[in-house]
Amino acid sequence: MKKIIVGLALLGPLLAAHADADMNRQSYCSSYGSMFMTIAAWRDAGATPERTLGLLSGVKGVPQKIKEESVQAMYNDKSLANVRGPKLGEQKHKECLAAKWNW
DSSP states (O other), rough: OOOHHHHHHHHHHHHEEEEEHHHHHHHHHHHHHHHHHHHHHHHTTTTHHHHHHHHHHGTTOOOOHHHHHHHHHHOGGGGEEEOOHHHHHHHHHHHHHHHHOOO
16 A cells, blocks of 8 residues: 555656646647748748848747748748648647657
8 A cells, every 4th residue: 555655646746747748848839830820921021031030039938940940941942932820820830749759
Protein backbone atom coordinates (compact mmCIF):
# COMPACT_ATOMS: atom_id res chain seq x y z
CA MET A 1 0.00 0.00 0.00
CA LYS A 2 2.85 2.35 0.86
CA LYS A 3 4.39 1.73 -2.60
CA ILE A 4 1.10 2.62 -4.29
CA ILE A 5 0.82 5.86 -2.35
CA VAL A 6 4.44 6.81 -3.12
CA GLY A 7 3.90 5.91 -6.80
CA LEU A 8 0.80 8.07 -7.02
CA ALA A 9 2.56 10.90 -5.23
CA LEU A 10 5.37 10.79 -7.80
CA LEU A 11 2.98 10.51 -10.74
CA GLY A 12 1.16 13.76 -9.90
CA PRO A 13 4.05 16.13 -10.74
CA LEU A 14 4.82 14.15 -13.89
CA LEU A 15 1.25 14.54 -15.14
CA ALA A 16 1.27 18.23 -14.25
CA ALA A 17 4.53 18.73 -16.18
CA HIS A 18 3.05 16.97 -19.21
CA ALA A 19 -0.07 19.15 -19.03
CA ASP A 20 2.11 22.29 -18.85
CA ALA A 21 4.13 21.14 -21.87
CA ASP A 22 0.93 20.44 -23.80
CA MET A 23 -0.46 23.88 -22.92
CA ASN A 24 2.83 25.50 -23.97
CA ARG A 25 2.67 23.62 -27.27
CA GLN A 26 -0.95 24.69 -27.84
CA SER A 27 -0.05 28.30 -27.09
CA TYR A 28 3.03 28.24 -29.33
CA CYS A 29 1.17 26.64 -32.24
CA SER A 30 -1.65 29.15 -31.92
CA SER A 31 0.85 32.03 -32.13
CA TYR A 32 2.60 30.30 -35.02
CA GLY A 33 -0.63 29.98 -37.03
CA SER A 34 -1.65 33.57 -36.30
CA MET A 35 1.79 34.77 -37.33
CA PHE A 36 1.36 33.23 -40.80
CA MET A 37 -2.03 34.93 -41.23
CA THR A 38 -0.42 38.23 -40.26
CA ILE A 39 2.51 37.77 -42.65
CA ALA A 40 0.12 37.04 -45.52
CA ALA A 41 -1.99 40.10 -44.71
CA TRP A 42 1.05 42.40 -44.66
CA ARG A 43 2.42 40.80 -47.83
CA ASP A 44 -0.92 41.38 -49.56
CA ALA A 45 -1.00 44.98 -48.33
CA GLY A 46 2.36 45.63 -50.02
CA ALA A 47 4.69 45.60 -47.01
CA THR A 48 8.27 44.60 -47.77
CA PRO A 49 9.64 41.41 -46.19
CA GLU A 50 11.93 43.55 -44.04
CA ARG A 51 9.04 45.67 -42.80
CA THR A 52 6.93 42.59 -42.13
CA LEU A 53 9.75 41.00 -40.14
CA GLY A 54 10.05 44.18 -38.08
CA LEU A 55 6.32 44.19 -37.40
CA LEU A 56 6.53 40.59 -36.13
CA SER A 57 8.45 41.76 -33.05
CA GLY A 58 5.10 41.75 -31.24
CA VAL A 59 4.68 37.99 -31.76
CA LYS A 60 5.84 36.54 -28.46
CA GLY A 61 7.18 33.04 -27.96
CA VAL A 62 8.23 32.40 -31.57
CA PRO A 63 12.02 32.43 -32.08
CA GLN A 64 13.45 35.08 -34.40
CA LYS A 65 14.86 32.45 -36.78
CA ILE A 66 11.38 30.94 -37.22
CA LYS A 67 9.96 34.41 -37.90
CA GLU A 68 12.63 35.03 -40.54
CA GLU A 69 12.07 31.66 -42.22
CA SER A 70 8.30 32.17 -42.18
CA VAL A 71 8.53 35.61 -43.80
CA GLN A 72 10.89 34.27 -46.47
CA ALA A 73 8.52 31.38 -47.21
CA MET A 74 5.42 33.57 -47.44
CA TYR A 75 7.12 36.07 -49.76
CA ASN A 76 9.19 33.70 -51.92
CA ASP A 77 7.43 30.32 -52.08
CA LYS A 78 5.21 30.43 -55.17
CA SER A 79 2.90 27.79 -53.67
CA LEU A 80 2.06 30.24 -50.87
CA ALA A 81 1.48 33.26 -53.13
CA ASN A 82 -2.31 33.04 -52.95
CA VAL A 83 -2.70 31.62 -49.45
CA ARG A 84 -4.14 33.79 -46.69
CA GLY A 85 -6.75 34.18 -44.00
CA PRO A 86 -8.06 31.93 -41.25
CA LYS A 87 -7.62 28.76 -43.33
CA LEU A 88 -3.89 29.48 -43.57
CA GLY A 89 -3.68 30.08 -39.82
CA GLU A 90 -5.58 26.90 -39.08
CA GLN A 91 -3.42 24.88 -41.48
CA LYS A 92 -0.18 26.15 -39.93
CA HIS A 93 -1.56 25.61 -36.42
CA LYS A 94 -2.42 21.98 -37.25
CA GLU A 95 0.97 21.41 -38.92
CA CYS A 96 2.68 22.76 -35.82
CA LEU A 97 0.68 20.49 -33.51
CA ALA A 98 1.40 17.46 -35.73
CA ALA A 99 5.14 18.15 -35.88
CA LYS A 100 7.47 16.02 -33.80
CA TRP A 101 8.60 17.96 -30.74
CA ASN A 102 11.50 17.35 -28.39
CA TRP A 103 10.28 18.84 -25.13
